[in-house]
Amino acid sequence: MNIILLGPPGAGKGTQAKFLEDTHSIVQLSTGDMLRAAASSGSELGTQAKAVMDAGQLMPDDIMIQIISERISQPDCVNGFILDGFPRTTAQAEALEVMLAEKGLPLDFVIEISVDDEILVDRINARVAQMPESERRSDDNAETLRKRLGVYHEQTAPILPFYRDRGMLKQVDGMQSIEQVTAQIEQLVSAV
Numbered sequence: 474m475n476i477i478l479l480g481p482p483g484a485g486k487g488t489q490a491k492f493l494e495d496t497h498s499i500v501q502l503s504t505g506d507m508l509r510a511a512a513s514s515g516s517e518l519g520t521q522a523k524a525v526m527d528a529g530q531l532m533p534d535d536i537m538i539q540i541i542s543e544r545i546s547q548p549d550c551v552n553g554f555i556l557d558g559f560p561r562t563t564a565q566a567e568a569l570e571v572m573l574a575e576k577g578l579p580l581d582f583v584i585e586i587s588v589d590d591e592i593l594v595d596r597i598n599a600r601v602a603q604m605p606e607s608e609r610r611s612d613d614n615a616e617t618l619r620k621r622l623g624v625y626h627e628q629t630a631p632i633l634p635f636y637r638d639r640g641m642l643k644q645v646d647g648m649q650s651i652e653q654v655t656a657q658i659e660q661l662v663s664a665v
């Protein structure tokens with residue numbers, strides 16, 4: 474089972490991807506986690522990624538498409554995967570469609586976790602207030618979130634109609650409790 478989770482930064486895609494990973498024995502592929510790992514390794518890609526992430530901007534499409542194309546061909550993806558943070562632009566969505574067709578892989582579900590911007594800002598402020606500085610992501614603050622939300626509305630939200638036009642887009646209200654969101658996603662993916 475191959476799933477895409479869409480939604481703004483802080484909507485809970487990573488949290489829900491982990492539940493799906495445990496429940497369905499499929500792997501979470503978080504492009505953000507991959508870039509953060511590259512950033513802490515200090516590689517050339519990582520140095521570029523850190524600067525882009527801290528600015529709340531997006532990495533170039535060709536790099537991200539290459540990373541995902543290689544990753545979904547790895548043996549641990551044979552049962553399926555959850556894309557968390559990819560695609561993030563229409564170009565990425567189009568490239569993914571071609572890539573899956575070439576590899577003969579289906580796309581089973583595209584699920585948008587929707588959350589209003591103001592709630593995301595409230596959530597980040599609450600999180601930052603609770604967390605020791607050493608555990609914070611360097612892009613985890615209200616100022617960067619606002620930039621990331623701008624980028625989301627401009628560059629990522631246009632992929633929603635891309636999947637809606639294909640009759641694939643399902644929406645979940647991400648302003649409910651984590652448990653309720655999990656239950657709703659579970660209902661969607663098991664209703665086949």
Ligand code: AMP
Pocket residue numbers: 482504505506508525526529530531532533537557558559560561565621
């Ligand atoms: P995330 O953990 O998914 O919120 O991603 C953190 C940051 O990594 C984003 O703000 C972007 O700078 C970068 N990033 C992650 N995924 C992508 C992607 N698919 N395309 C471009 N940039 C990405």
